[in-house]
Amino acid sequence: MSFTKAILGTASALAITATAALSDPAIIYDLGGKFDKSFNEAASKGADRWAKESGGKYREIELSSEAQREQALRRFAEDGANPVVMTGFAFASTLDTVAPDYPDTKFAIIDMVVDKPNVRSVVFSEHEGSYLVGVAAAMASKTGTVGFIGGMDVPLIRKFACGYVQGVKATNPDAKVIQNMTGTTPTAWNDPVKGAELTKAQIAQKADVVYAAAGGTGVGVLQAAADEGIYSIGVDSNQNYLHPGSVLTSMVKRVDVAVFDAFSQGADLTTGFHVLGLANGGVDYALDEYNAKIFTADIKAAVDAAKADIISGKIKVHDYMSDNNCPIE
């Protein structure tokens, strides 16, 4: 019978391929999926760039349920993948229990700290990058009112908001910042309609620059801002190209660099706490041909001055996550 033949043939082919892929790096995307136009996608770009430049191969998997977190981590570790990179803070508890079982495997977690000897914890200084775009927002605003729209209400997003507020207030102490979070569930990362509604509500309260730190929801924020003729600020990836002349700048977070670095170091990955900030290019503001006209020389001078001061330590931007508190609203 041809059916049994096909199955038997497959079984023998499988025995050969099963031993491949030793010590290749691996990446696990979170439930948002590889193509989320934001965080996970940036990570996959970093992995692709590594594959292109090194000629190496890597393995990847997209999760579709919570129970698969542990399953995927263990399978990669047992298959000999090294290092294993995972995107997002949701992996923290799982990695905490899995990592000690595979002392010879190196793990890298992005956006979270897991204190284990074989884990690299990559965190970004989003508060510094957000401070810079806050300065730009305050400079560009004519009404003295600017907006912030977060995705899911988690400390990480409050960290964005807090840095932003500090940047705004440092530039214009009288400025008003309107803050909204899209929601409290992960769906808040992908709700562009609600993002647009919140933007319009903020515009009604006279906001004329809106910073979106909301993943896929941000697409709606930027769209509404462009429709209403105000400025918006993108996040994570450089989103300036989405609405030229409306997107003032983007707070870029180089997740791709984090993945690329981890893959490049391979099995010799240095572990421990790893901060990507302004100083080492982990976060930054984006300036390109799409926003060159609106991102004036004045704004650029002010932002660059703030950037230099943060790097030199002259300005200390408060990190919300250090004490779960923001000194100014």
Added chain:
Amino acid sequence: MDKIPRWADIFLVPFINLVLAFAASGLVVLAIGENPFDAIYYMIRGALGSTSGLGYTLYYATNYIFTGLAVAVAFHARLFNIGGEGQAAVSGIGVAVVVLAFDWPHWALALPFAIIGAGVMGAAWAFIPAYLQAKRGSHIVITTIMFNFIGAALMGFLLNGILKNPNTQNAESIGFGPGAHLPTAHEVLAPLGIAFSKSAPLNISFLLALLCAAGVWFLLWRTRLGYQIRAFGQSEAAAKYAGISSVKIIILTMLISGALAGMLSINVVMGEQERLIKEFVEGAGFVGIAVALMGRSHPFGIVLAALLFGMLTQGGFELLWEMPAISREMVLVIQALIILFTGALDNMVRDPVEKLFRRIRKGRI
């Protein structure tokens, strides 16, 4: 009218549905340039080929048995409870509160109380739609689905507030203590000399699920209440005429249904995650509808259907692993096709099969 034999109703029709579903899925796999036989092989091997795979399959099946039973019990009273998702989610709060409230010395002590906590919360979440249906005539389909959203919001509120673990930014509670750890299949089987994967999440909740299935069978076909539920489902007017209170049946049925859906959190929250996380139900409440449909609302059929869906979930993940060309969404398409053929297109197969049996019978007589 002639009916088809019971064995054909329970086994033959679903089997033909399944074959058709696999054929259609095979075409999809073929369309993206992969070998469909390989795909089926990977799925089956991934689901059953190792104790780890089997452990995951039965773990998922446990969830689907609970939610399938929940939907089925309501079906028998002709109530369409599509709120299993929310009822299961809210029941997680019950489990978390019970487990975190005390420093439990042993799981055997914690489990009965956790079951009560989960059951009470799940039932409570089903009670309001049931009350609105029974007393106000608000359609249960609308209210239960809306309560899924309210449940999600409530979970978000609690997990970002008083239940939140301050050491993580994930919306999750602190971990449950070792005293509330449910024995996994590995721990149960190791003393018997049976080696079972250590990492598989299968735990003793599976036995609870089988117990619930037996309990539902007993309730529906061996008790007075079960008779009333079925009578009410067959004909509301006749049941009323016979003196059965519709308010009582609607509310009691929904309470049982909600409590059954709530048992899911024993498996996931207490058995697997050992902490309360935000979206632990992950669609199992909706899969339960398909499971109940395919299982013909009979506990035995539901257990079988749940096993199949468990295999699909676990096998689908393995497929992703072995065939990089197949994306997560493709696996979803394959699973959806199987649900479509076994659930929605059931009559497409049933009618010809019924005709066939009628012809055979006539020929014989």
